Amino acid sequence: MTLLSIENLCVELEGPNGVCRLLDQVNLSLSKGQCLGLVGESGCGKSMTAMAIIGLLPQGMRAHGKILLNGEDLLKADEERLCQLRGRKVAMVFQEPMTALNPVVPIGRQVAEGLRLHLGLTRHEAETRASQTLARVGLPVERFALSLFPHQLSGGQRQRVVIAMALACGPEILVADEPTTALDVTVQAQILDLLADIIDEFGMGLVLITHDLGVVAETTDTMAVMYAGRLVEDGPTVEVFERMAHPYTRGLFAAMPSHSSEGSTTRSPLTTIPGRVPDALSRPAGCPFVTRCGFATDLCSRELPLMKTLGHRHNAACFNIAHVEEGS
Amino acid sequence: MNSPNPQPLLQVENLVREYRLPRKSLFGPPVSFRAVNGVSFNVDPGKSFGIVGESGCGKSTLARTVMGLEQPASGRVLLEGQDVFALPARALRSLRRKFQMVFQDPYGSLDPRFKVERIVAEPLEVLLPDLSRAERRERVGATLDSVGLKPADADRYPHEFSGGQRQRVAIARALITEPSLIVADEPVSALDVSVQAQVLNLIMDLQTRQGLTFLFISHDLSVVRHITDEVAVMYAGEIVETGPTHQVFSDPQHSYTRSLIGAVPIPDPRRSRRLKRTAGSAGES
Numbered sequence: 001m002t003l004l005s006i007e008n009l010c011v012e013l014e015g016p017n018g019v020c021r022l023l024d025q026v027n028l029s030l031s032k033g034q035c036l037g038l039v040g041e042s043g044c045g046k047s048m049t050a051m052a053i054i055g056l057l058p059q060g061m062r063a064h065g066k067i068l069l070n071g072e073d074l075l076k077a078d079e080e081r082l083c084q085l086r087g088r089k090v091a092m093v094f095q096e097p098m099t100a101l102n103p104v105v106p107i108g109r110q111v112a113e114g115l116r117l118h119l120g121l122t123r124h125e126a127e128t129r130a131s132q133t134l135a136r137v138g139l140p141v142e143r144f145a146l147s148l149f150p151h152q153l154s155g156g157q158r159q160r161v162v163i164a165m166a167l168a169c170g171p172e173i174l175v176a177d178e179p180t181t182a183l184d185v186t187v188q189a190q191i192l193d194l195l196a197d198i199i200d201e202f203g204m205g206l207v208l209i210t211h212d213l214g215v216v217a218e219t220t221d222t223m224a225v226m227y228a229g230r231l232v233e234d235g236p237t238v239e240v241f242e243r244m245a246h247p248y249t250r251g252l253f254a255a256m257p258s259h260s261s262e263g264s265t266t267r268s269p270l271t272t273i274p275g276r277v278p279d280a281l282s283r284p285a286g287c288p289f290v291t292r293c294g295f296a297t298d299l300c301s302r303e304l305p306l307m308k309t310l311g312h313r314h315n316a317a318c319f320n321i322a323h324v325e326e327g328s
Numbered sequence: 329m330n331s332p333n334p335q336p337l338l339q340v341e342n343l344v345r346e347y348r349l350p351r352k353s354l355f356g357p358p359v360s361f362r363a364v365n366g367v368s369f370n371v372d373p374g375k376s377f378g379i380v381g382e383s384g385c386g387k388s389t390l391a392r393t394v395m396g397l398e399q400p401a402s403g404r405v406l407l408e409g410q411d412v413f414a415l416p417a418r419a420l421r422s423l424r425r426k427f428q429m430v431f432q433d434p435y436g437s438l439d440p441r442f443k444v445e446r447i448v449a450e451p452l453e454v455l456l457p458d459l460s461r462a463e464r465r466e467r468v469g470a471t472l473d474s475v476g477l478k479p480a481d482a483d484r485y486p487h488e489f490s491g492g493q494r495q496r497v498a499i500a501r502a503l504i505t506e507p508s509l510i511v512a513d514e515p516v517s518a519l520d521v522s523v524q525a526q527v528l529n530l531i532m533d534l535q536t537r538q539g540l541t542f543l544f545i546s547h548d549l550s551v552v553r554h555i556t557d558e559v560a561v562m563y564a565g566e567i568v569e570t571g572p573t574h575q576v577f578s579d580p581q582h583s584y585t586r587s588l589i590g591a592v593p594i595p596d597p598r599r600s601r602r603l604k605r606t607a608g609s610a611g612e613s
Contacts, residue, residue, distance in 0.1 A: 214593030257554035
């Protein structure tokens with residue numbers, strides 16, 4: 001069942017040099033109990049997509065297209081309706097657990113805040129629910145009193161509090177923007193396990209934003225690769241990994257230091273993607289990846305490639321998919 | 329490279345670094361915390377030695393102590409046989425040209441008000457003060473060239489560069505004194521994966537081309553695995569396991585090393601934790 005469906009989402013910013021398009025024709029969908037991974041380098045529009053979903057785009061940005069949550073278009077909703085939805089139906093887990101929490105408010109009250117606001121619970125009821133939620137994310141009240149302050153917790157524990165805040169009202173969609181980037185690998189594994197358990201248990205949809213392809217492979221059901229504000233490849237995670245079609249996806253994968261268990265690959269040069277992500281004002285005409293792509297032809301610099309279906313729900317936007325596959 | 333050198337370039341012997349904590353009570357003895365607790369290792373010339381561990385395990389304190397930026401409570405750091413902490417300040421300063429450091433954050437480690445030329449040439453002011461302007465400029469140009477930047481970039485400010493290019497500037501600043509040892513504390517953790525690959529290639533290239541020795545500190549196991557010859561795993565201020573990189577990673581002995589390696593996400597969805605869990609209620613995890 002489709003929970004969230006994003007259709008032709010564009011985000012524009014009007015500047016002194018004309019309108020610049022930060023997100024261009026983004027299409028995504030997410031079902032209950034599923035995890036969608038958004039991948040790409042910094043500046044590709046992953047966080048912008050997340051902000052659009054939760055209705056927190058910075059002032060001055062215009063979004064058009066559709067963001068349908070259970071059939072209701074969030075882009076048409078007024079601020080009052082958005083306030084009802086945020087935290088209640090759509091919740092967000094931010095990247096930096098150090099800055100996402102209020103340092104002078106005890107954790108129990110921070111988790112309970114949404115409960116009192118959205119569900120109208122009394123202080124006492126909200127506290128009971130908050131302690132249940134905190135216990136669910138691995139912070140039982142016997143060891144982690146509600147009166148603790150964020151600075152008394154470690155990075156992983158703080159991230160658990162942030163997740164508890166997001167979970168408290170039982171949202172249908174959880175948007176997690178790089179939830180483990182600031183954490184150590186062992187803690188990252190625990191947090192990813194927790195998120196995976198939670199979406200199974202509550203039948204929630206999870207949008208997981210990350211730049212780590214390992215995290216995507218381990219946690220997501222479907223994935224979408226973004227580059228310069230556009231989707232360049234999407235599909236079920238297993239299929240995308242098996243048949244990477246877009247040169248950018250392949251480049252990201254090849255640039256990772258080897259994870260294979262054979263030690264023979266050490267110290268060989270890594271494959272790089274030359275150059276960097278073009279900023280929104282200086283994107284090339286045609287394919288946005290043309291300046292960094294090894295397979296670029298004349299056509300690529302003239303025309304914008306559209307998403308083509310390659311297999312079961314697997315799409316990529318590239319003119320030279322056949323060449324890319326031969327070249328591997 | 330393959331002839332065993334009798335003397336290691338860097339010897340760290342039983343190094344202890346303590347931080348004093350506030351007294352528990354007014355008349356109680358001051359408590360101290362051992363951030364680095366009796367660490368010993370040797371690095372041979374031309375090799376790269378990796379130190380991995382989680383945040384708070386003492387790896388950055390170790391790097392700063394090796395650089396002589398922090399005073400150890402006990403133990404010795406020998407660079408080419410010379411004890412870094414036994415030297416008078418002046419001698420230490422001139423020894424500094426032999427070992428340089430690259431920091432983690434390429435946004436914080438370059439002064440935004442200085443042009444790249446001044447940033448890169450700064451170590452020369454202390455070490456070779458009688459170099460003429462033209463010579464200095466030439467040397468900056470050559471060093472920038474060796475890290476893949478243009479000599480003309482010397483006239484630009486740090487804000488004009490991307491993260492990867494800034495890290496190249498930071499590496500150029502370390503290289504300009506022609507050091508034999510570079511201590512790199514998380515040099516690629518602030519970078520995107522494609523840019524990270526460029527900087528790692530540069531480091532490997534410099535090592536083969538100029539015979540540099542690296543002490544490479546990182547929390548990213550796949551990076552350390554890729555570019556180091558030997559590795560030490562740190563936990564709570566102590567080295568729990570050390571050895572040739574491929575051996576430590578393929579056959580980890582210590583349980584902490586095993587759990588650290590096991591936690592690294594594998595970019596293969598068929599081995600994912602989601603599948604494991606869907607099929608996993610049947611037994612092992």
